[in-house]
Amino acid sequence: MAEAVSSLVLGGMTVSPDAAEPRTAHRLAAFEELVLRHQSQIYRVAYRLAGNHDDAEDLAQEAIIEAFRAFDRYQPGTYFDRWLFRIMSRTYIDTVRRRNRRPTVSLDAPMGPDRDPLVTVMGDSKGDPQQMTEAVDLDGTVQAALDRLPEEFRTAVVLADIEGLPYDEVANVLRCPVGTVRSRLHRARQMLREALGPHLGGRRGSR
Amino acid sequence: MSPHVSDRLSEYMDGALGVQDVERVRAHLDTCPACLQEYRGLQDVQQLLRGLPAPHPREGFMERTHWRLAREAAAQPARARFLSGLREAFAVRPFRVALVAGALVVVALPIVWMTGSMGPREVPLDSDAYVRHYVMLSVDRPLADEATSTFVSSDLPEQPIR
Numbered sequence: 001m002a003e004a005v006s007s008l009v010l011g012g013m014t015v016s017p018d019a020a021e022p023r024t025a026h027r028l029a030a031f032e033e034l035v036l037r038h039q040s041q042i043y044r045v046a047y048r049l050a051g052n053h054d055d056a057e058d059l060a061q062e063a064i065i066e067a068f069r070a071f072d073r074y075q076p077g078t079y080f081d082r083w084l085f086r087i088m089s090r091t092y093i094d095t096v097r098r099r100n101r102r103p104t105v106s107l108d109a110p111m112g113p114d115r116d117p118l119v120t121v122m123g124d125s126k127g128d129p130q131q132m133t134e135a136v137d138l139d140g141t142v143q144a145a146l147d148r149l150p151e152e153f154r155t156a157v158v159l160a161d162i163e164g165l166p167y168d169e170v171a172n173v174l175r176c177p178v179g180t181v182r183s184r185l186h187r188a189r190q191m192l193r194e195a196l197g198p199h200l201g202g203r204r205g206s207r
Numbered sequence: 208m209s210p211h212v213s214d215r216l217s218e219y220m221d222g223a224l225g226v227q228d229v230e231r232v233r234a235h236l237d238t239c240p241a242c243l244q245e246y247r248g249l250q251d252v253q254q255l256l257r258g259l260p261a262p263h264p265r266e267g268f269m270e271r272t273h274w275r276l277a278r279e280a281a282a283q284p285a286r287a288r289f290l291s292g293l294r295e296a297f298a299v300r301p302f303r304v305a306l307v308a309g310a311l312v313v314v315a316l317p318i319v320w321m322t323g324s325m326g327p328r329e330v331p332l333d334s335d336a337y338v339r340h341y342v343m344l345s346v347d348r349p350l351a352d353e354a355t356s357t358f359v360s361s362d363l364p365e366q367p368i369r
């Protein structure tokens with residue numbers, strides 16, 4: 001019994017702290033260098049997900065700390081930013097779910113855009129329409145529309161359209177099948193089209 | 208099947224369709240104003256998103272991040288020592304296991320009673336059941352963040368991304 005307790009408390013003492021510290025310092029330096037190199041992408045995704053600077057900083061830092069804890073599992077030479085997005089999207093979705101528990105709607109159920117309950121919800125929660133038209137800042141308007149997307153949809157559209165990741169990479173980050181990415185992305189864009197209607201229709205691409 | 212191509216339009220736009228589907232969508236867009244209008248709307252959305260300015264982190268962001276990281280790094284050796292001690296205690300001899308299992312029961316019992324989600328006869332006796340129980344608890348109860356935080360950090364990607 002006493003032996004068990006002492007090994008619980010003192011077990012690690014066999015590893016001298018002096019041997020452990022430089023290794024940690026080394027890891028930290030290597031990690032911070034990667035963070036520094038990718039900080040603008042990391043912050044951009046955090047900001048578009050979180051919707052404001054306060055929450056973006058929190059989200060980015062939380063994801064960075066989590067990534068540091070898991071840094072042993074990062075393979076040098078692979079995309080550090082995508083690896084971190086993977087952690088960040090998990091952190092983000094967990095945070096949102098903890099904060100406001102929304103009624104469960106099957107987000108991935110196949111449904112026509114016209115009958116989509118989520119689009120209807122979006123339309124209803126649009127808020128004061130006058131406020132919308134008065135918003136001179138297009139960035140703010142787009143961000144507000146992004147903010148109203150369910151978190152899985154927002155994450156998909158941020159990764160695909162803002163970060164420019166291909167479908168399979170988005171699927172990898174979100175840990176879901178590519179088919180799910182396709183449908184989430186499509187419906188996210190449809191919702192944004194509904195929400196941003198009056199602000200659309202400038203430059204047109206070709207078919 | 209509907210002749211409209213509405214649900215293929217995002218993939219068409221992203222170049223994610225096969226040759227045959229591309230032909231089908233293109234032919235349909237030539238003849239259907241409704242789908243064409245939707246397609247243009249989707250294109251506009253994508254252009255708007257792509258054109259968003261890059262947000263700049265607030266001043267001192269990296270510095271604040273550095274301090275949080277440094278604090279985490281300082282905590283890591285202690286955490287590692289504690290965990291390895293715990294592992295050693297777990298690894299050997301039945302009476303140690305009994306000790307830990309006893310402690311788990313003491314901790315788990317009130318939780319089981321309070322949540323009422325399990326009958327008293329299903330008291331988790333092994334560590335697996337204990338973890339499972341916490342996961343279920345955290346799904347039910349968002350306030351049980353603390354209970355899940357260790358679990359969350361152990362659930363990070365093992366598979367690196369190319």
Ligand SMILES: [Zn+2]
Binds near residue numbers: 210211
């Ligand atoms: Zn059509």
